[in-house]
Amino acid sequence: xxxxxxxxxxxxxxxxxxxxxxxxxxxxxxxxxxxxxxxxxxxxxxxxxxxxxxxxxxxxxxxxxxxxxxxxxxxxxxxxxxxxxxxxxxxxxxxxxxxxxxxxxxxxxxxxxxxxxxxxxxxxxxxxxxxxxxxxxxxxxxxxxxxxxxxxxxxxxxxxxxxxxxxx
Amino acid sequence: xxxxxxxxxxxxxxxxxxxxxxxxxxxxxxxxxxxxxxxxxxxxxxxxxxxxxxxxxxxxxxxxxxxxxxxxxxxxxxxxxxxxxxxxxxxxxxxxxxxxxxxxxxxxxxxxxxxxxxxxxxxxxxxxxxxxxxxxxxxxxxxxxxxxxxxxxxxxxxxxxxxxxxx
Numbered sequence: 001x002x003x004x005x006x007x008x009x010x011x012x013x014x015x016x017x018x019x020x021x022x023x024x025x026x027x028x029x030x031x032x033x034x035x036x037x038x039x040x041x042x043x044x045x046x047x048x049x050x051x052x053x054x055x056x057x058x059x060x061x062x063x064x065x066x067x068x069x070x071x072x073x074x075x076x077x078x079x080x081x082x083x084x085x086x087x088x089x090x091x092x093x094x095x096x097x098x099x100x101x102x103x104x105x106x107x108x109x110x111x112x113x114x115x116x117x118x119x120x121x122x123x124x125x126x127x128x129x130x131x132x133x134x135x136x137x138x139x140x141x142x143x144x145x146x147x148x149x150x151x152x153x154x155x156x157x158x159x160x161x162x163x164x165x166x167x168x
Numbered sequence: 169x170x171x172x173x174x175x176x177x178x179x180x181x182x183x184x185x186x187x188x189x190x191x192x193x194x195x196x197x198x199x200x201x202x203x204x205x206x207x208x209x210x211x212x213x214x215x216x217x218x219x220x221x222x223x224x225x226x227x228x229x230x231x232x233x234x235x236x237x238x239x240x241x242x243x244x245x246x247x248x249x250x251x252x253x254x255x256x257x258x259x260x261x262x263x264x265x266x267x268x269x270x271x272x273x274x275x276x277x278x279x280x281x282x283x284x285x286x287x288x289x290x291x292x293x294x295x296x297x298x299x300x301x302x303x304x305x306x307x308x309x310x311x312x313x314x315x316x317x318x319x320x321x322x323x324x325x326x327x328x329x330x331x332x333x334x335x
Contacts, residue, residue, distance in 0.1 A: 006293065013236075015229075015235075015238050016200070016236070018229075018237075020208070021204060022207075023206075024204075034204065038202045038204075048242055048245065049241060049242060049245045050239045051241070051242045051325055052198035052199075052239075052240045052325060053198065053199070053238070054196045054198045054199060054200035055192060055193060055196050055197050055228075056197075056234070056236050056238050056240065057197065057235065058233060058234075058235050061231060061233040062330055080320065084322050087322035090329065093323075093325070093328060094325060095322040096318050096322065097318070097319045098317065098318060099316060099317070099319060101314055101316070104314065105253075110251075110316075140282065142280040143281045144278040144279065144281075144287075145279045145281055146265075146279035147278055148265040148268070148279065149268075149274060149275070149277040149288075150275070150276055151276075
């Protein structure tokens, strides 16, 4: 990825400015034309680096008060198929395979479920288990109780972030 | 550091949002216009003025509903990231959560109901920087970090369909 792309993504962490010509504003900060900014964003999307570009909303503030990370201990040979089945459910927002850390952590499949309240989320977990064929698989539901930080990922240049960390 | 308590009821209900705001959330979580004047492009599509779109977005941001208009980057394409967890004694939770949140590389940091009670995501341009942050957190907190990097993504973040009818 080009250095310009990296800096562009870093600037976008603060969000697209709410002004009439926001790409021109970004271009001024980056020292390139506004057309170049739009071309790079278009390219990053078609290249699959950016999976989506638009409003990033906060579920909690939209009334989805309960959010759970549901973790499953799926036999290795079945994890990919199970992951795809879970991912296909409309109430599952993210679904990832991650390594087990035995003996501490036996779970290798993770998904996020957002709902209006805990009961709704728990009902969806049961539904997900049935629909994804995971009823017999050990699972845990980790509700979040406090949000300490939520923002976009920061992919700024390492020297820059290292400096910020020192300040922090 | 102020932590949002997720059960609090002080936040605005989605029911307060007007139709322009709902249309923005429904229609523009992806494919945001790459035109010279994107808010005017949206305004034209919705049949309202550009200033109405800008005001609606500013209000959403003020309410905390809108985090930002931005790019969601596919994992491990523009850098490295990992999910990590800590088992923090209850009495130290605020202190350790603040320590973790202070790193600019940490973008999500949540308390969850589990023995492993603090869950956070570390992202940086290079994997080495992510590892350095995790090492630093271990050193400063005196707690063992459980590192759980992504091995395979089964769905991309393509936005979230809001079920307005229920609100």
